[in-house]
Amino acid sequence: MVSTIRSPMTQHTVNVQMTKTPNQILSRRRFLGAAATAAGLAAVPSTALAQATLMDIISAPQRGNWDDQFDAKSSRSVAETATRVPVTSPETISFVESAIQRYQGIVANGGWPMVPAGNKLQMGVSAPEVQLLRQRLIISGDLDRSAGISNAFDSYVDGAVKKFQSRHGLPPDGVIGQYTYQPLNVSADERLAQLETNVVRLRAMSGFLGDRYVMVNIPAASIEAVENGRVVQRHTAIVGKIDRQTPILNSKIHEVILNPYWTSPRSIIEKDIVPLMRKDPTYLEKSSIRLIDSQGNEVSPESIDWNAEKAPNLMFRQDPGKNNAMASTKINFHNPYAVYMHDTPQRSLFDKLMRFESSGCVRVQNVRDLITWLLRDTPGWSRQAIEAQIAAGTNMPVALAVEVPVYFTYFTAWASEDGVVQFRDDIYQRDSATEMAQTNIGTGEDAPQ
Numbered sequence: 194m195v196s197t198i199r200s201p202m203t204q205h206t207v208n209v210q211m212t213k214t215p216n217q218i219l220s221r222r223r224f225l226g227a228a229a230t231a232a233g234l235a236a237v238p239s240t241a242l243a244q245a246t247l248m249d250i251i252s253a254p255q256r257g258n259w260d261d262q263f264d265a266k267s268s269r270s271v272a273e274t275a276t277r278v279p280v281t282s283p284e285t286i287s288f289v290e291s292a293i294q295r296y297q298g299i300v301a302n303g304g305w306p307m308v309p310a311g312n313k314l315q316m317g318v319s320a321p322e323v324q325l326l327r328q329r330l331i332i333s334g335d336l337d338r339s340a341g342i343s344n345a346f347d348s349y350v351d352g353a354v355k356k357f358q359s360r361h362g363l364p365p366d367g368v369i370g371q372y373t374y375q376p377l378n379v380s381a382d383e384r385l386a387q388l389e390t391n392v393v394r395l396r397a398m399s400g401f402l403g404d405r406y407v408m409v410n411i412p413a414a415s416i417e418a419v420e421n422g423r424v425v426q427r428h429t430a431i432v433g434k435i436d437r438q439t440p441i442l443n444s445k446i447h448e449v450i451l452n453p454y455w456t457s458p459r460s461i462i463e464k465d466i467v468p469l470m471r472k473d474p475t476y477l478e479k480s481s482i483r484l485i486d487s488q489g490n491e492v493s494p495e496s497i498d499w500n501a502e503k504a505p506n507l508m509f510r511q512d513p514g515k516n517n518a519m520a521s522t523k524i525n526f527h528n529p530y531a532v533y534m535h536d537t538p539q540r541s542l543f544d545k546l547m548r549f550e551s552s553g554c555v556r557v558q559n560v561r562d563l564i565t566w567l568l569r570d571t572p573g574w575s576r577q578a579i580e581a582q583i584a585a586g587t588n589m590p591v592a593l594a595v596e597v598p599v600y601f602t603y604f605t606a607w608a609s610e611d612g613v614v615q616f617r618d619d620i621y622q623r624d625s626a627t628e629m630a631q632t633n634i635g636t637g638e639d640a641p642q
Contacts, residue, residue, distance in 0.1 A: 276609045277423045281398050281408050281602065288608035289392045295334075296385040296614075304381035305332040314369035318346040326350065326369065329377065330357060334612070360615050362413060376616065384606070387616060390624050391606040398602070406598040407446065407563075409534075409555055411439050412605045412617040414548040416557060418566055428563060431537070431548045431556040438621050439553050441603055444526040445596040449564050451582045451589040452513035453523035457482075458531060461552060463504045470499045481512040513588050521583045522560050524567070526599050534599075536560040549620055555601075570595045 278284050299305065308325045312318075323346050330336035336353035354373070355365035361376045369377070402408075408417045411432050418426035433439035457466060469476045477484070477494045484492040485508040497505050511517050520536035530553065537556040542548065550556075557563055561579060568574040571594040582589050603623055608614045619625075 276611075278610060279408065279417055279419045279422070279424050280410060280604055280607050281395070281402060281417075281419075281600065282422065283399050284610065285607055286392060286395045286399060288610060288612075289388055289395060289606070291612070292608040292614045293385065293388045293392065296381060296388060299332060299381045300385050305329045307378045308369075308374065310371075310374040310378065314346055316346055316348065316351045316367060319344045320346075323350065326354075326377075330354070332381075333357070360613050362615075362617050376618075379616075384616065387606040387619070387624055388608075388614070391604050394602070394604060395607070398600070402600065403598040406600065407567075409439075409599070409601045410617075411441075411601065411603050412620050413615075416555070416563070418563060426562060426566060428560070429543045429548070429558040431542050431550050433551050433553040434549050435621065437552040439551070439555060439601060440528070440530045440532060442528050442530065442532075442601045444528050444599050446524055446526045446567060446599050447593055447596045448525040449567060449591045449593065450523040450525065451579065451591065452521065452586055453517065453519050453535070454513060454588060455511040455518045457509040457511070458552075459504075462509055466509060467499060467504045470494070470497075474499070477509075479516075481514055481516045483510050483512065484508070485510055513586060522557075522564055524557075524560075524564065534560075567593060567597055 306325045306328050308329055309322055312320065312322060314320065314322060314326060321344060323344050324342050326346075327336060327340065327342050327350060330350070330353040331338050331340070335357045336349065340349040340353070351367040354369060355367050357377070358365045358367075358373060361373075363372055363376070402419070405418075405420045408419060409415075409430060409432070410417075414430045414432050416426075416428040416430050417424045418428075466476070466482075473479075474494070476482075484494060484497070484505070486492050492505075492507055497507075515538060517538070518535075520538045522536040524534040526533065532554045534555045534557050539556075540558070542550055542556070543558045561576070561583075565576045565579060568579065568591060571591065574591055603621070605617045605619050605624055606615065
């Protein structure tokens with residue numbers, strides 16, 4: 194993907210390749226600065242002219258993309274995964290069926306070689322393992338055959354590795370380390386089986402899902418908001434831990450709560466909050482959690498024996514505010530698992546590679562964009578009104594004028610219109626189990642940290 198930037202010196206447009214890292218961009222700037230300095234030393238009277246000429250070259254629209262390497266054409270081959278076709282679209286089924294045929298051919302021809310894990314491989318490395326890496330990437334379609342087989346980890350391999358990482362849900366940094374070796378050495382047979390399992394799941398959802406709907410893909414820890422058959426928003430998600438799994442479900446979003454109260458499920462009271470109170474008797478106070486009895490009266494934490502065998506039979510309710518486990522927003526839909534979608538005060542978790550941190554509920558990055566879309570047809574709830582209510586800090590349930598279907602799904606493999614095949618870890622080990630198996634399902638969200 195290419196981004197457009199205005200040069201403050203020339204007001205020309207500069208096209209910058211979005212796959213470059215900040216260090217690469219900084220290196221480029223240093224190079225250009227050094228080049229300008231050298232030109233000035235060689236011809237002092239023409240410094241201004243040289244600088245202007247240099248900037249004109251950089252900014253020229255016909256120049257194309259400025260590359261850090263002479264053969265950096267390959268670096269532009271990183272797959273652009275931002276397709277507008279939903280994972281649950283009938284179109285995706287045909288893309289996966291084509292991928293299955295291709296992978297059947299790969300398997301019939303002996304699959305691909307394993308790359309010995311151990312040494313970190315990256316740009317500039319020359320090692321025998323790189324030959325195997327090239328073969329592996331050529332067979333899977335990440336590296337063009339014209340790149341050839343050699344020991345050199347050049348920019349062609351760099352671009353192919355980034356493409357591979359991108360379609361396996363990894364940060365495309367071009368470095369073969371622990372997290373890249375793992376999917377790299379999954380056999381072609383296993384990948385074919387994964388595609389065949391997931392095309393069954395996709396076919397099960399091939400009917401009409403709604404003019405507008407929300408789809409949560411658990412293994413990818415991602416969310417799509419779909420309208421008229423096209424993705425209009427994507428959100429990074431945090432889903433359930435392996436021992437507190439997010440369930441597969443179909444429902445309808447009927448309510449958004451701004452500045453919600455958080456009521457702890459019994460499982461979290463027993464597993465998390467009581468042990469924390471034994472360590473720190475001020476935990477409830479610091480977390481703005483109140484104890485409420487069956488008559489609605491508040492109970493003092495000091496009156497409870499936290500070392501008792503059983504947790505107190507009280508409601509543990511957290512006030513709205515910055516400490517709230519759901520932060521600004523809760524998205525409600527009817528389901529038997531007591532799960533929901535929500536904001537979180539722990540936004541740094543969205544930057545983690547493995548986003549399986551919750552007790553079953555789904556945390557949504559940039560949740561205010563999603564609820565603005567959900568409340569679009571609900572009078573009086575523009576983005577400005579939503580922000581004003583959140584800033585006020587008072588609890589406000591908002592019923593949607595038109596309920597929006599929501600689907601919690603489990604897709605570990607799919608494909609897009611450009612032939613790029615996506616794979617994700619079978620985090621709950623369901624690919625080889627009975628379809629739609631639901632074990633160790635979570636019941637509610639984590640206690641506040």
